[in-house]
Amino acid sequence: MGLSRRRFFELLAGAALPIISGTARALDYPTRPVRIIVGFPPGGPTDIFARLIAEWLSNRLGQAFIVENRPGAGSTIGVASVVAAPADGYTLLLVSTSAVISAAYYRNLSFNLVRDITPVCGVALEPLVMVVNPSVLAKTIPEFIADAKANPGKIIMASLGNGTTPQMTGELFKMMAGVDLLHVPYQGAAPALTDLLAGRAQVMFEAMPSLVGYIQSGKLRALGVSTAARSPVFPDIPSISEFVPGYEASVWFGIAARRQTPAEIVELLNKEINAGLANPSLNARLGELGGTALKGTPPEFERLFVGDSEKWSKVMRAANIKPE
Secondary structure, three states: OOOOHHHHHHHHHHHHHHHHHHHHOOOOOOOOOEEEEEOOOOOOHHHHHHHHHHHHHHHHHOOOEEEEEOOOHHHHHHHHHHHHOOOOOOEEEEEEHHHHHHHHHOOOOOOOHHHHEEEEEEEEEEOEEEEEOOOOOOOOHHHHHHHHHHOOOOOEEEEOOOOOHHHHHHHHHHHHHOOOOEEEEOOOHHHHHHHHHHOOOOEEEEEHHHHHHHHHHOOOEEEEEOOOOOOOOOOOOOEHHHOOOOOOOOEEEEEEEEOOOOHHHHHHHHHHHHHHHOOHHHHHHHHHOOOEEOOOOHHHHHHHHHHHHHHHHHHHHHOOOOOO
16 A cells, blocks of 8 residues: 555655754864954953863864954954854854943944853853052951041042943942942053052952962052952952952853854853863963863853843943943
8 A cells, every 4th residue: 555645745754854953963063163252352361261262172173263353342342243153153252241241331232142142151250359559558348448438439449441340340349338439440451550559549350360460569459359259369368248248240251152053062062161171281271360160051151141141230220330
């Protein structure tokens, strides 16, 4: 008895499914070079973390992972280029806390960060350090808070610019400690640090790699780190949360891709990046930059990504911070 025409096409479709599915799984990925977009110039922590991961993935997967710097507008130019690329895993993003802050700060962006980007894997977590010029009498955070409350609006808080992670870290401190500091934005970390060292500004929140030498030489005094726990790099520096309960302003870095990138590619990259973060040599290099490995699954990284997006948007609204 012959097959009906309808049954014939049902069987044909069923037989084709495994072939189509196997092709879609992109088991041969990557078959050509992969770009990792960095929204900042070469040389900074974001760029360095990207290059560490690119080197690791190149060696593990047998294809070149190439870092491409597209700086500007708080990394939003870099993010936009990834969102505009095909969702095929060949254009990745080194995403960071700066990206979620910038997405809340800038208006009329061509993308929605949470909607259009899928987190792949965390790379590193590092604190900002709250430092003061040695002329500041306060040697502890409680003493600093008492001084700031006694002199509202008179202590100058330097930052590397409006809408940046250091500014937002300081704004969160102001809100939670109940102090009024005068924020002065600079065009980058170098001029801000110059004025802090000269005593023209009194306090600053900045990334640890930029401050290590100044702290060790006594040119700046560290009062606290912004992470919930103390940093293994400077375990003698207390966490701000020890004196301001609930305070936490971690700076994180990770790899992301355009939303709708095949799940198999996301899972492969996550597996290989986690293997790198477990490697003692790579881990030591992260530590030299003040970072600790941020291992985990894509859903775990997405919870951090989405949670910080909501958190910094709320801080920005509460502090009435708007683009210039």
